[in-house]
Amino acid sequence: MLRINNISLFQFRNYQENQYQFTRNIVGFCGLNGSGKTNLLDAIYYLCFTKSYFGRADAQNTKYGKQGFRIQGDFLLGDNSLQVTAVFRENGKKEFGVNNEHYNRFADHIGRFPCVMIAPDDMAIIIQGSEERRKCLDYKLTQLDAGYLRTLIDSNKLLKQRNSLLKQYAESGKLDENLLGIISGQLVAAGNSVYFHRSHFLRTFIPLITERYQTICQSEEKLSITYKSNLESIDFNQLLQQNRDRDFAMQRTTQGPHRDDLEFNLNGNSFKNSASQGQKKSLLFALKLGEFEAIKQHKGFAPILLLDDVFEKLDGTRMSNLLEKVCLENDSQVFITDTHCDRLSASLSKLDVPFQIIEL
Numbered sequence: 456m457l458r459i460n461n462i463s464l465f466q467f468r469n470y471q472e473n474q475y476q477f478t479r480n481i482v483g484f485c486g487l488n489g490s491g492k493t494n495l496l497d498a499i500y501y502l503c504f505t506k507s508y509f510g511r512a513d514a515q516n517t518k519y520g521k522q523g524f525r526i527q528g529d530f531l532l533g534d535n536s537l538q539v540t541a542v543f544r545e546n547g548k549k550e551f552g553v554n555n556e557h558y559n560r561f562a563d564h565i566g567r568f569p570c571v572m573i574a575p576d577d578m579a580i581i582i583q584g585s586e587e588r589r590k591c592l593d594y595k596l597t598q599l600d601a602g603y604l605r606t607l608i609d610s611n612k613l614l615k616q617r618n619s620l621l622k623q624y625a626e627s628g629k630l631d632e633n634l635l636g637i638i639s640g641q642l643v644a645a646g647n648s649v650y651f652h653r654s655h656f657l658r659t660f661i662p663l664i665t666e667r668y669q670t671i672c673q674s675e676e677k678l679s680i681t682y683k684s685n686l687e688s689i690d691f692n693q694l695l696q697q698n699r700d701r702d703f704a705m706q707r708t709t710q711g712p713h714r715d716d717l718e719f720n721l722n723g724n725s726f727k728n729s730a731s732q733g734q735k736k737s738l739l740f741a742l743k744l745g746e747f748e749a750i751k752q753h754k755g756f757a758p759i760l761l762l763d764d765v766f767e768k769l770d771g772t773r774m775s776n777l778l779e780k781v782c783l784e785n786d787s788q789v790f791i792t793d794t795h796c797d798r799l800s801a802s803l804s805k806l807d808v809p810f811q812i813i814e815l
C-alpha cells in the first residue's frame with residue numbers, strides 16, 4: 456500500500472510556503488483557473504519522479520523572483536514511514552533523498568513510489584509523433600524496472616556519440632573507424648536490450664489497454680495496438696551495416712529502436728486520423744489505466760493516481776465508473792482536480808467512500 460500523508464512546499468511555482476495534510480484516500484483539489492491545482496499535483500509527481508511531469512527545468516519550477524525551492528512529503532509504503540525531500544538550492548544544485556539519505560543517482564528513486572498522472576496535454580501521446588509514444592512507453596517501463604532506465608540512458612548516450620562521429624566525419628572527412636566500431640557495438644547491445652524490454656512488456660500491456668478500452672466504451676469498437684520496431688525483422692547490428700552509407704549521408708543513425716512506435720487502429724483504420732475526440736479520450740484513459748494496472752500487478756500495490764481536469768473530458772457516468780474502478784477496487788490513493796468545488800463534491804459523494812476536498 457502506498458500513501459502520501461502530507462506535503463510541504465516552499466517556493467515551488469505559485470506556492471510560497473504551504474502545507475497540506477491528506478487524510479483520505481480520495482483527495483480533491485478545487486479552485487479557480489490558475490489557483491495552483493495542477494502545480495500541487497505536479498509537486499506530488501515530483502516527489503515520485505524527481506522531476507516535474509511537464510518537463511519544466513527546475514529554474515522554472517522556482518517561484519518567480521525567488522531562488523531555490525523545496526518539496527517534502529511523508530509517505531507510507533506498507534508499514535514504512537518514508538520522508539521524501541527534493542531541494543533545489545540557490546546555486547542551482549539539486550538534492551533528492553528519502554529519510555535524509557540523498558541519492559547519488561536520482562534514477563535510483565524512480566519506481567519506488569510509483570504514480571500515474573493523467574493530464575489534458577497527454578492527448579499528445581495519441582495525436583502527435585512517435586517520440587511522444589516512445590516517451591510514454593519508456594516512462595511506464597522505468598517505473599517497473601530500474602535496470603531499464605540505465606539501459607535506456609546508455610542507449611541514448613551511445614546514439615548521441617555515434618551521431619556525433621557521423622557528423623564529425625561529414626565536417627572533417629576524418630573517421631576513427633575503430634571508435635565507430637566500438638560505439639556501434641555498444642549501441643547494438645544497449646538497443647537490443649531496449650527492444651527486448653519493450654516487446655516483452657507490450658506483450659502483456661497491449662491486452663490490458665484494449666481490455667480497458669472496451670470497458671470504457673462499452674461498445675463493439677475494435678481497437679488494435681501494434682508495436683512497430685525496425686528490430687522486428689532484422690538484427691540491430693545488421694541494420695546498422697545495411698544503413699551505413701545512408702547514416703553517413705544523413706549524419707545520424709537513421710534506424711533503430713530510437714524510431715520505435717506504437718500504432719493504434721480502430722476498426723481497421725488509423726486511430727489518429729479517424730477516431731472522434733471522445734474515442735481519443737477513451738484511448739488515453741485506457742492507456743493510463745493499463746499503466747496503472749501493470750504497475751499494480753508488478754509491485755503488488757496500486758500506484759498513486761493524479762487526475763488533472765478529467766471532469767472536462769468525461770461525462771458523469773464514465774467519470775464515476777472510472778473513480779469506482781480505481782478507488783474502490785484498487786485501494787489506491789487518488790488526487791483529482793476540478794475548477795468547481797460543488798461538482799467535485801457531488802461526484803465524490805456518489806462513490807460512498809470518505810473523501811477530502813482542499814480548496815486552493
Ligand SMILES: Nc1ncnc2c1ncn2[C@@H]1O[C@H](COP(=O)(O)OP(=O)(O)OP(=O)(O)O)[C@@H](O)[C@H]1O
Binds near residue numbers: 488489494
Ligand atoms: N515559477 C512560478 N512562479 C510563480 N507562479 C507560477 C510559476 N509557474 C506558474 N505559476 C503560476 O501558477 C499558476 C498556475 O497554476 P496551475 O497551473 O497549478 O493552476 P490550475 O489551478 O491548475 O489552473 P487551471 O484550472 O487553469 O488548470 C499561474 O497563475 C501561474 O502564473
Ligand SMILES: [Mg+2]
Binds near residue numbers: 492493494763764
Ligand atoms: Mg490545471
